[in-house]
Amino acid sequence: MFDFNVITGCTIKDLLSSDPRGVIDCVKTAYLNHHDGKTINPDSYFLRFPDRPENRIIALPAAMDAEEKVSGLKWISSFPGNIKQGVPRASAVLILNDHETGYPFACLEASLISAARTAASAVLGAYWLNGQSRQAGSIAFIGAGVIARNIVDMFIADDWHFREILCHDQDPAYAAALRDHIGDRLPGKQRIAADLEQVLHADILVFATSAGTPYVAPSTPLAPGQIVLNISLRDLAPELVLDAWNLFDDVDHCLKANTSPHLAEQLCGDRRFVHGTLAELMLGKIAPDERKPCIYSPFGMGMLDLALGKRLHDEAVANGLAHPITDFFGETKRWS
Numbered sequence: 065m066f067d068f069n070v071i072t073g074c075t076i077k078d079l080l081s082s083d084p085r086g087v088i089d090c091v092k093t094a095y096l097n098h099h100d101g102k103t104i105n106p107d108s109y110f111l112r113f114p115d116r117p118e119n120r121i122i123a124l125p126a127a128m129d130a131e132e133k134v135s136g137l138k139w140i141s142s143f144p145g146n147i148k149q150g151v152p153r154a155s156a157v158l159i160l161n162d163h164e165t166g167y168p169f170a171c172l173e174a175s176l177i178s179a180a181r182t183a184a185s186a187v188l189g190a191y192w193l194n195g196q197s198r199q200a201g202s203i204a205f206i207g208a209g210v211i212a213r214n215i216v217d218m219f220i221a222d223d224w225h226f227r228e229i230l231c232h233d234q235d236p237a238y239a240a241a242l243r244d245h246i247g248d249r250l251p252g253k254q255r256i257a258a259d260l261e262q263v264l265h266a267d268i269l270v271f272a273t274s275a276g277t278p279y280v281a282p283s284t285p286l287a288p289g290q291i292v293l294n295i296s297l298r299d300l301a302p303e304l305v306l307d308a309w310n311l312f313d314d315v316d317h318c319l320k321a322n323t324s325p326h327l328a329e330q331l332c333g334d335r336r337f338v339h340g341t342l343a344e345l346m347l348g349k350i351a352p353d354e355r356k357p358c359i360y361s362p363f364g365m366g367m368l369d370l371a372l373g374k375r376l377h378d379e380a381v382a383n384g385l386a387h388p389i390t391d392f393f394g395e396t397k398r399w400s
Contacts, residue, residue, distance in 0.1 A: 065165060068392035071377060073173035075385045079376050080180050084221035087372060091184040092346070094128075094371040095313060099343035102130040103367040105314070119143045124366030128374070133163035138174050138369040144274055152210050153274065154178065158373045167393075170377050170386070174369060177376065179210055181368040183218035185313060185342075186293045189360040190268055191222070192345050193291045193311065193352055198224045200291075203252070204266035207273035207296065208233035208242035215270055215295070216246055226252035230263040267291065271299040278324055280304065286357035294324065294361040302327035306337050309353040310361065313342055317363040325361050 080087060097103055104127040111121040120142050127135040140156035147153055158174035161167065194200060203219075203226050205212045229252040233239040239256045246254060257263045264284060268291045275298050282303035286292065292308070294300060297318070305328035312318045312325070315338055319326045328337055340350040342360070352358045380386040 068389045069170045069386035071172045071380045076176045087180050088184045095343045097130040105365045105367045126366035126370045134374045135161040136370045179214040181372050183214040185362045186215050187218040193358050200267045202228040202266040203268040204230035204263035205270045206232050208238040212272040220249050229254045232257045232263045271296050275299050289354045290357040292359040297323040300324040302331045308359040309356040313362040318361050
């Protein structure tokens with residue numbers, strides 16, 4: 065009852081790399097459980113700093129009431145200035161709480177968990193929007209940071225094939241680093257594009273930037289059937305959203321905080337542009353309109369971190385990789 069385990073980032077990294085397709089399966093199951101009402105996922109809570117508005121720390125509480133019964137909280141910081149020092153922008157921990165007693169029983173390094181579940185959500189969405197096929201003519205990665213790297217790795221793990229792979233970042237050195245990371249592990253002719261306009265024709269667009277406001281113009285000619293993975297959520301002009309077939313992981317969560325879909329709702333005054341969720345697509349309840357570009361906007365909910373974190377915790381404990389803290393709780397009886 066009073067066990068408490070710490071699981072380090074190095075252990076998390078090893079466990080994730082040993083079974084990346086298992087991460088996709090875990091995310092898929094979590095989405096289906098969420099659709100069936102077996103999760104609790106309140107709004108995220110933001111800690112902001114008036115003197116440093118670009119920085120924030122976010123609390124994502126959640127609970128699972130499916131086969132795995134667990135509650136928890138991801139506490140993730142985003143400090144964009146870190147990248148100037150060659151340090152990742154985001155850092156995080158995940159706390160897991162016992163379903164029966166509420167006592168916390170584990171603390172996991174969670175930036176890798178967060179990146180992996182984001183990547184799995186992106187690749188899962190691409191697979192279902194692409195007619196359950198793992199082949200496409202071209203893919204473009206817009207933004208070449210940690211999230212883009214993780215999405216690349218998940219496409220590789222899921223055995224995708226492309227004819228052309230495009231990398232674009234405002235800093236050409238980051239685009240080159242992403243290209244070098246891909247190497248020959250993802251089939252396709254690779255090219256670095258200095259200008260955004262040179263990549264927007266790709267069959268699959270992956271937006272993985274830190275943009276705070278839209279910069280992709282309303283006049284951008286997105287093509288019918290083109291797949292847009294709107295991972296960073298704030299790159300696209302709202303007019304582009306209104307003209308597309310739109311898929312979400314959770315509609316209410318995505319239409320907040322001035323995301324591109326939220327701006328689209330403000331622009332038109334309703335949700336006529338909302339067509340459904342990834343779970344509904346996987347269950348065959350909806351189908352993409354091939355006459356329009358398809359935009360997938362996953363907000364990235366805490367229940368995904370919770371589902372994946374519980375799975376990794378159990379694997380770490382089973383393999384003797386967790387670090388137990390035997391005296392973590394100072395009092396274990398109401399009266400001595």
